[in-house]
Amino acid sequence: MDHNAWSSRLLWLLDITEIVAFWHLYRIPIILSTFTVLMIIRTILHLKIPRERLSGTPLLASPRLPVEKEKSSIEAAGKKTLGEKVPRRIVGGLKKKSSEDGSRLGDGKIQILVFFSSLTGTTEKTAKVFTESLQQYTQDLSTSTTFLEPEILDLSYIDYDDYFINPPKSESATQYFYLILVPTYNIDTVLDNFLEHLQETHNDFRIDTAPLSPLLGYSVFGFGDREGWPTEEEGFCSQARDIDKWMSRLTAGKRAFPLGMGDSKKDAGERLQEWKEGVEEVLVHIAETGSLGEGVVGSGDAVESDVEDVDDGEEVLFEERNVAQRKTKIQKKDVLNDLEDLGRGLGKTDPSEPLEVDFTTYSKKTRTPATTITKEMVPKNSPTYTALTKQGYSIVGSHSGVKICRWTKSALRGRGSCYKYSFYGIASHQCMETTPSLSCSNKCVFCWRHGTNPVGTTWRWVVDPPEMIFAGVKAGHYQKIKMLRGVPGVRAERFAEAMRIRHCALSLVGEPIFYPHINEFVGMLHKEHISSFLVCNAQHPAQLATLAPVTQLYVSIDASNRESLRKIDRPLHRDFWERFNSCLDILKQRRFEQRTVFRLTLVKGFNIDDEVEGYAALVEQGLPCFVEIKGVTYCGTSSSAGAGLTMQNVPFYSEITEFVLALTEALQKRGLGYGIAAEHQHSCCVLIASDRFKNDAGKWCTRIDYQKFFELLESGEKFKPEDYMGGRDTGMGLLGKWRVRSQGRKGVQEGKKQATFTGSQG
Ligand SMILES: Cc1cc2nc3c(=O)[nH]c(=O)nc-3n(C[C@H](O)[C@H](O)[C@H](O)COP(=O)(O)O)c2cc1C
Ligand code: SF4
Numbered sequence: 001m002d003h004n005a006w007s008s009r010l011l012w013l014l015d016i017t018e019i020v021a022f023w024h025l026y027r028i029p030i031i032l033s034t035f036t037v038l039m040i041i042r043t044i045l046h047l048k049i050p051r052e053r054l055s056g057t058p059l060l061a062s063p064r065l066p067v068e069k070e071k072s073s074i075e076a077a078g079k080k081t082l083g084e085k086v087p088r089r090i091v092g093g094l095k096k097k098s099s100e101d102g103s104r105l106g107d108g109k110i111q112i113l114v115f116f117s118s119l120t121g122t123t124e125k126t127a128k129v130f131t132e133s134l135q136q137y138t139q140d141l142s143t144s145t146t147f148l149e150p151e152i153l154d155l156s157y158i159d160y161d162d163y164f165i166n167p168p169k170s171e172s173a174t175q176y177f178y179l180i181l182v183p184t185y186n187i188d189t190v191l192d193n194f195l196e197h198l199q200e201t202h203n204d205f206r207i208d209t210a211p212l213s214p215l216l217g218y219s220v221f222g223f224g225d226r227e228g229w230p231t232e233e234e235g236f237c238s239q240a241r242d243i244d245k246w247m248s249r250l251t252a253g254k255r256a257f258p259l260g261m262g263d264s265k266k267d268a269g270e271r272l273q274e275w276k277e278g279v280e281e282v283l284v285h286i287a288e289t290g291s292l293g294e295g296v297v298g299s300g301d302a303v304e305s306d307v308e309d310v311d312d313g314e315e316v317l318f319e320e321r322n323v324a325q326r327k328t329k330i331q332k333k334d335v336l337n338d339l340e341d342l343g344r345g346l347g348k349t350d351p352s353e354p355l356e357v358d359f360t361t362y363s364k365k366t367r368t369p370a371t372t373i374t375k376e377m378v379p380k381n382s383p384t385y386t387a388l389t390k391q392g393y394s395i396v397g398s399h400s401g402v403k404i405c406r407w408t409k410s411a412l413r414g415r416g417s418c419y420k421y422s423f424y425g426i427a428s429h430q431c432m433e434t435t436p437s438l439s440c441s442n443k444c445v446f447c448w449r450h451g452t453n454p455v456g457t458t459w460r461w462v463v464d465p466p467e468m469i470f471a472g473v474k475a476g477h478y479q480k481i482k483m484l485r486g487v488p489g490v491r492a493e494r495f496a497e498a499m500r501i502r503h504c505a506l507s508l509v510g511e512p513i514f515y516p517h518i519n520e521f522v523g524m525l526h527k528e529h530i531s532s533f534l535v536c537n538a539q540h541p542a543q544l545a546t547l548a549p550v551t552q553l554y555v556s557i558d559a560s561n562r563e564s565l566r567k568i569d570r571p572l573h574r575d576f577w578e579r580f581n582s583c584l585d586i587l588k589q590r591r592f593e594q595r596t597v598f599r600l601t602l603v604k605g606f607n608i609d610d611e612v613e614g615y616a617a618l619v620e621q622g623l624p625c626f627v628e629i630k631g632v633t634y635c636g637t638s639s640s641a642g643a644g645l646t647m648q649n650v651p652f653y654s655e656i657t658e659f660v661l662a663l664t665e666a667l668q669k670r671g672l673g674y675g676i677a678a679e680h681q682h683s684c685c686v687l688i689a690s691d692r693f694k695n696d697a698g699k700w701c702t703r704i705d706y707q708k709f710f711e712l713l714e715s716g717e718k719f720k721p722e723d724y725m726g727g728r729d730t731g732m733g734l735l736g737k738w739r740v741r742s743q744g745r746k747g748v749q750e751g752k753k754q755a756t757f758t759g760s761q762g
Helices: 003-048 067-076 122-140 190-203 238-250 268-289 302-307 312-321 335-345 383-390 406-412 419-424 466-483 492-498 518-527 541-545 562-569 576-590 612-622 638-642 653-669 706-715 735-740 745-757
Strands: 109-116 151-154 175-183 217-224 260-263 394-396 400-403 431-435 503-506 531-536 552-556 595-602 626-631 674-680 685-690
Touching (some): 175 268, 217 238, 217 268, 260 268
Parallel strands (some): 431 503, 531 552
Antiparallel strands (some): 394 400, 400 431, 626 685, 674 685
């Protein structure tokens, strides 16, 4: 390498070294200033050069519409290209919304259901006039939506499950709107039961807390009496308020119009008119828009349902059990309502009173204070009391009744006893018919007590002591017997006999094993050598299982399958079929301890057709000692008519016998040893008995040796029904003749009417 080359290379190295040194010295200011300059250039370019939209993302607008709505409005604008300017159209009026949540009105129809309840008839009358006027109104409305004719429904007759668990099902996209008109009673009525149903439905962990949310809406109107209950705090229209509260929860806040309340002695007409006009306005709105309207009270806003959400106590219970996937969020509790409820309960709850017996298996929740108030089942000032006493019942204490039946009168006059004499040797003039519980957990179509009867799945009333009931029913019975002293035909000897009760039919009306001290009561009967025939409705297996032996234990078998039983008995328990089957199983176990009986009450059009095989299967399941088959007794009241029962439902005696023949045949085909043992045409009743009740000579012995029964009972030893089997029955057993006997309806109906006069289920 020459000298020049060396020097130039040296210079180059020196430059590099300088540059590196320079960089090390000024690198931070260089970087910062370069970055700043670049940012300035970028900003200038961004502001100056116009840009094209590259994506289809819509521009943000205020207020923002839901994506679905946006799409459809774009499509509706003739599928304009994005970015193209479209003139904004402002359209007046209300738009009908699509049917997304099930509660929006599609192209379907609106069915208004008017529910009412009435004890003394005021609400019933008003509800009928109201419904007619509403029908006129909806008919005259000129909207594109069709209003079906409003339907009126009595809360005493309907099956709550059909309307108050889910809205009724309809094929034609019909949507429902509920209007509920109710009085308030501070005594036990069907309304307590209705309220209990609403509460239980809301708290049933197996279903949504708001299963009635598909309804279009609801509104409640209450009738009360300000004279007795001047303010809401003192109970004015309290049940209407409770119903409104529970309906709000069940519908997730679909109160279409505020609760209306009127004093039936003063301003009910005026208030009802106001309420009706309000409801009609809402109906017009629904017809036009398909909804209750948004952002207004009653629209179903979350804000509103907040106020009425369930009590914390109940919620904790369900959380503890860890079973509930509750769909409606629990937020606040209604402090005010709780305080009111507590206030109402204060001073009324006696800790020494027995705990209520909960017969239900599907809900073990604690009851809210509102329902723990211990009331009397049939208080003296109640319409139930008036109705019962009018029909000849003596009410004993607050929940028991006693009545003289027509056969007792007939026997006193020497004109014959009822079928129980033919079948079991019971002399009617020595028989007392009574019940320690006028309440029941069914609403059978053939029971006359509807509307006024106390019903319930739990015993929630004051409990009278058995001693008091026993003394009271005997006194009531004897008093009525004494009143018959002067009746023509009564003989002194029979009269003296009648003053010694020998038999007790625990049936009458209501459910005797509902009474918490039924065993003590039966013990008192037996102690005085009064035989006990107890009829229960096959709905309380727990009570049946612990029931002490009675002389003859009946279970009512009103249908042979679940659906038919639901229709005819209209049970309050949702697990009625399971309960029914459990009772049959218990009866089967008891068949060697006491005489067990299936009582079939045949109602034409309800439980006869195609049911023979079903009944035979039930007999095979329960293996009762006897099967008593009776035709229904028609009571001819408006309540039975309301339940859909007419004289047409009363079977001819020939139809009963036909059924009995078919049933016996079906039993024999199954290899079961049963046969027709006795009949009592006048009572429209036939007895099928197990072969166990034939004597050695093969003759039926269905009667009872009562003396022997008490001896066996008092011996403390185990004994069987056969041990107190009496002599031969005097039943006619005209099996052969039935086939040829023809009977006119008139004769049969006369027979029913006479039986009806007894008012007896016994
Ligand atoms: C025994 C009894 C209890 C009553 N309890 C109340 C009550 O607690 N609060 C109330 O506002 N009205 C009460 N009322 C008044 C009724 O609700 C009122 O008379 C209603 O119009 C009756 O309707 P109905 O005839 O359809 O049964 C009671 C009436 C009776 C006979
Ligand atoms: S018929 Fe008997 S079981 Fe049925 S509702 Fe009346 S009392 Fe109750």
